[in-house]
Amino acid sequence: xxxxxxxxxTAESALRAKNDLRSTVRKKQRxxxxxxxxxxxxxxWKAPLSQRRPSWWRRGFLSRSVTLYQLDKNDPSLYIxxxxxxxxxxxxxxxxxxxxxxxxFSFFLLINQLGLNxxxxxxxGLYVRGGVHVFPNDDQVSLQHFLQSRLTINEKVxxxxxxxxxxRWVRSIGRTSNGYRMNGEDVTVAEIRGWIERRxxxxxxxxxxxxxxxxxxxNPDATNTLRVxxxxxxxxxxxxxxxxxxxxxxxxxxxxxxxxxxxxLSAKVDIExxxxxxxxxxxxxxxxxxxxxxxxxxxxxxxxEVPFWQETRKLVLExxxxxxxxxxxxxxxxxxxxxxxxxxxxxxxxMNVIQVHGPLLADPRVHAYYKKRGVIP
Numbered sequence: 001x002x003x004x005x006x007x008x009x010t011a012e013s014a015l016r017a018k019n020d021l022r023s024t025v026r027k028k029q030r031x032x033x034x035x036x037x038x039x040x041x042x043x044x045w046k047a048p049l050s051q052r053r054p055s056w057w058r059r060g061f062l063s064r065s066v067t068l069y070q071l072d073k074n075d076p077s078l079y080i081x082x083x084x085x086x087x088x089x090x091x092x093x094x095x096x097x098x099x100x101x102x103x104x105f106s107f108f109l110l111i112n113q114l115g116l117n118x119x120x121x122x123x124x125g126l127y128v129r130g131g132v133h134v135f136p137n138d139d140q141v142s143l144q145h146f147l148q149s150r151l152t153i154n155e156k157v158x159x160x161x162x163x164x165x166x167x168r169w170v171r172s173i174g175r176t177s178n179g180y181r182m183n184g185e186d187v188t189v190a191e192i193r194g195w196i197e198r199r200x201x202x203x204x205x206x207x208x209x210x211x212x213x214x215x216x217x218x219n220p221d222a223t224n225t226l227r228v229x230x231x232x233x234x235x236x237x238x239x240x241x242x243x244x245x246x247x248x249x250x251x252x253x254x255x256x257x258x259x260x261x262x263x264x265l266s267a268k269v270d271i272e273x274x275x276x277x278x279x280x281x282x283x284x285x286x287x288x289x290x291x292x293x294x295x296x297x298x299x300x301x302x303x304x305e306v307p308f309w310q311e312t313r314k315l316v317l318e319x320x321x322x323x324x325x326x327x328x329x330x331x332x333x334x335x336x337x338x339x340x341x342x343x344x345x346x347x348x349x350x351m352n353v354i355q356v357h358g359p360l361l362a363d364p365r366v367h368a369y370y371k372k373r374g375v376i377p
Contacts (some may be wrong), residue, residue, distance in 0.1 A: 001222040034087045038062070041086060051285050060084060065096050067283045068356050078359035079376065085351040089374040092231070092328035093347050101326065101347050103162050104204055111342055114322050118315050119341045121334070124150065124157060124205040127196060130207070143196060146205075147189050151175045156208030157235045160203055169199065172208070172256040183256050184221070209343075211334045212307045218299045222250020222258045226269065226312065226333040226340075230320040233365050240320035241311065243366050244354045245269035247276055248305060252296050260353040265291060267301050268357035274309025278302040312340040328373075 042052075042062050053063040060081030061071065069079050075091040080089070091103060100106050108123050125132040125146055132146040133139075141150070151157060153175045160170040173182045173192055180187050181197070196203055208223065215224045228245040232238035248264045250256070253263025260266055265279035279301045294303040306312070316331050319342065323329065329351035334341045354360065361367045361376070370376045 031170060034083050036084065037086055038083050041082065047284070051163070064283060065352060067286050067288060068352055069359070070278070073121050074359070079355055080351055080360055080370070082351075084375050088373075089328070089349065089351070090347060091375070092323045092373050093326050096236055097326060098347055101329065101345050104160065104344060105162050105202070107345050108204075110323075111319070111345070114319060116315065116322075116342075118339070119209075119336070119342050121209055121341060122207040124207055126202060126204050127159075128202040130197075143193050144189070146176075147173075147180075147192055153177055158206045158208060159196060159203050160206070161199060161203055170257055171195065209334045209336055209341050212337050214304070214307050215335050217297075218294055218301065219245075219250045219258075221299055222254065222256055223334060224249045224258050226306065226331075226335070227350055227353060228269075228312070228316045228331040228333060229326050229329075229354060230316060230331065231369050232324065234368050235365070238324065240317055240324065241365060242271050242316065243360060243363065244357075244358065245271055246350075246354055247279075247301075248299070248353065249279060249294065251281075251294075262352065265294070265301070266353045266356055267304075267329045269306055269309070271313070274306040274312075276301055276304045276306065277357060282352070314343070315340050371377075 002323070018305050038057070042057070045062075045064060047063070051063060053061070053066045054062070056066050056071065059076060060083035061069075061076065061079075062082045064080075065082055065192065066072070067292055069076075090098070100110055105123075105126060108120065111120050122248060123135050125134050127143060127146075128257045130143060131140045132143055132150075134141060134146065134150060151174065154177075156172055156174050158170060158172055171182055172184070173180065180192055182192055216334050218224050225248050226245060227248060230240045231243055233241050245268075247269055248258040249265040249267065250258040251263050251265060258264040260282060263281065265281050267279040268277040269275075270277075278290050278292045279294075281291065283289050283376070293300055312333055312335070316333070319331070320326075320329060323345075326345075328347070328349070330346040332343040332346065351359070351360075367376070
């Protein structure tokens, strides 16, 4: 090898070493960022030290998840841990497409173009910079005018930010013959307007959907929705399948929403039959919480059937197939008196609301997909 070739080889070797070092540094930085996010989640839970499970942190599990999944007696390797949940599952949808699911307005526009044989939750308006663009009309009015003239008396409306999860900053509003209500309390129109204006971000107004009487029977004060997780079967031409489904149910703790992190319940849906298991609730300490009947209303949960379940399965799989480029979607579905209605699609699948009923990685199809996308080693 001549001197020039040796010099080129040395330069190439140095460049590889430099790139390897950069890759190592990036991986360490990403790992540190992952665990910082993990620890922020851990200490958002206001609990005494006696409730913490620090020995599980290095394995990627939050203290509450140890209780939730009963990891002292179940195999932790079969569960998606919390580090993987909060960081790596975000990679399932291509970064350039994530905004479509993250943004409730763009998802509404997309889902209305799919030609599905289903209703979609109606959008009444989009609030931005003091005005509301009214749908399906093309006019724009002030927020005050919208609240006073575009809300039908005794019709429930939800106002929520374009981005957000876990039911934060979602309010139920409506007009009555005597005034206005927000989250079940009497308020003035000025109070509603002030709450929206203080958010300083675009908000959407959605018409509340009447739920099927069997769904309302669990808790009539909340809209009780289904979360259905779809992903592709990488061993079967990437055909979408339902990995898991749960019925979410509101409680006195969660208020007008059914959100799990705010105290709602989760019952597993039998994917073939549509029947429900007992319902779990996010624990406060080291004891799991399970209910065969609703703790507030007394309604029977375990053994109850989801109305229109077969229609729901068909709808979700058809929608997942038409959005196959998204791959991984947590669907929120309302069961109305006439059938399933699509509410939202989410990148965040709500891992613990699903895995409280058993580990996702026990299904070989789920394991194969998470491995292919780098969520698990």
